[in-house]
Every structure is written in structure tokens, then in C-alpha cells.
Amino acid sequence: MKKTIPALATAIAALLLTGCSSSVPQTAPTTAMPAQTAASQTAAAPESIPSATNEPDKTADFRTANANAPWVGQVKSVTETESGRIRIETSVVDPRGANGSDAAKTAIAICESAVALLEPSYVSVLEDDGTNFVLFEHPSVPKGACTEV
Numbered sequence: 061m062k063k064t065i066p067a068l069a070t071a072i073a074a075l076l077l078t079g080c081s082s083s084v085p086q087t088a089p090t091t092a093m094p095a096q097t098a099a100s101q102t103a104a105a106p107e108s109i110p111s112a113t114n115e116p117d118k119t120a121d122f123r124t125a126n127a128n129a130p131w132v133g134q135v136k137s138v139t140e141t142e143s144g145r146i147r148i149e150t151s152v153v154d155p156r157g158a159n160g161s162d163a164a165k166t167a168i169a170i171c172e173s174a175v176a177l178l179e180p181s182y183v184s185v186l187e188d189d190g191t192n193f194v195l196f197e198h199p200s201v202p203k204g205a206c207t208e209v
Contacts, residue, residue: 116140118178122148125177131166138174144181146174151188154208164208167194171206 122138136149148170154163167185171194174183183196183206194206201207 118146122174122177126173129169129173131170134166135170138178140178140180146178146180146183148174148183148185149190150185150193152185152193153188154193160208164194168206168208170194171196175206 116139118138118140119135123132123135126132126135131152134151136151137147139147139149141147150167150170152163152167152170154167155161167187171183171185174180174185175196181197183194184192184198185194185206187193192209195201195209196206197203198209201209
């Protein structure tokens with residue numbers, strides 16, 4: 061019996077060591093990605109500008125997406141001032157006549173393009189002098205419409 065115990069201990073040690081020298085390659089632990097929610101899994105419209113970057117300046121992307129628009133040269137800057145809020149500075153000058161001027165139609169077209177491409181919760185299109193010209197989703201304008209103010 062005394063010979064059996066050392067032989068059994070040797071066999072157990074051999075089994076344990078064999079498990080440690082497994083031929084399965086060990087890999088470094090990886091950081092798990094957080095699960096996506098249904099909202100983050102929704103696909104953006106193909107014509108939309110992805111907001112994958114945290115850069116607030118959207119001017120280049122906006123101009124590229126609207127390269128053929130007749131008003132693209134009037135867009136000075138497109139900035140996401142905070143999440144979902146877009147500020148568009150333009151060189152448009154409103155004659156402050158009746159609603160529906162050519163300048164107003166241009167500013168509304170710029171706003172509508174921003175809504176379609178950037179899918180924001182709020183848009184303000186500014187005149188050349190920095191005053192608000194067209195707003196989207198502001199409490200003072202009709203819901204869901206780019207409106208001259």
C-alpha cells in the first residue's frame with residue numbers, strides 16, 4: 061500500500077501538469093463591446109451623413125452631400141452645437157419682405173437638406189448678419205417644418 065500512494069500521487073501530478081501544457085494557444089483577454097440597443101442598431105438612411113465622429117463641424121460633409129445644390133456656395137458653416145442641434149451660418153440676406161422671398165426659399169431648402177441628411181432634433185439657419193432666418197423644431201414654428209421666422 062505504501063508503494064501505491066506515491067504512484068497515485070505521481071499519476072495525479074502528471075495529469076495536472078498535462079492539463080497545464082495544453083496545445084491550445086492561449087490568447088490575451090479581449091475587452092467585450094457593450095451590447096447595442098435597438099436604437100443604436102437602426103441603419104441610417106443611405107443619403108444621411110453619419111455622425112460617427114464627434115466633430116462638431118459638419119461643413120465639409122454637408123457641402124459634399126449637397127455639391128449639386130444651387131445654394132451650396134452660400135453655406136458658410138454647419139456646426140452641431142450640442143447633440144442633435146445644428147447651426148448653419150449662411151451668406152443669405154433676407155430683404156425682410158413678405159414671406160416666400162427667394163432668400164427665404166433658399167434658407168428653407170438648406171434647412172430641409174440638413175433635416176434629411178443629419179436627422180437633427182433642432183436646426184437654425186442664420187442670415188449673413190447672424191440673425192435667425194429659418195428654424196426647425198423650435199417651439200415658435202410648426203412642428204416638423206423648416207419655417208422662416
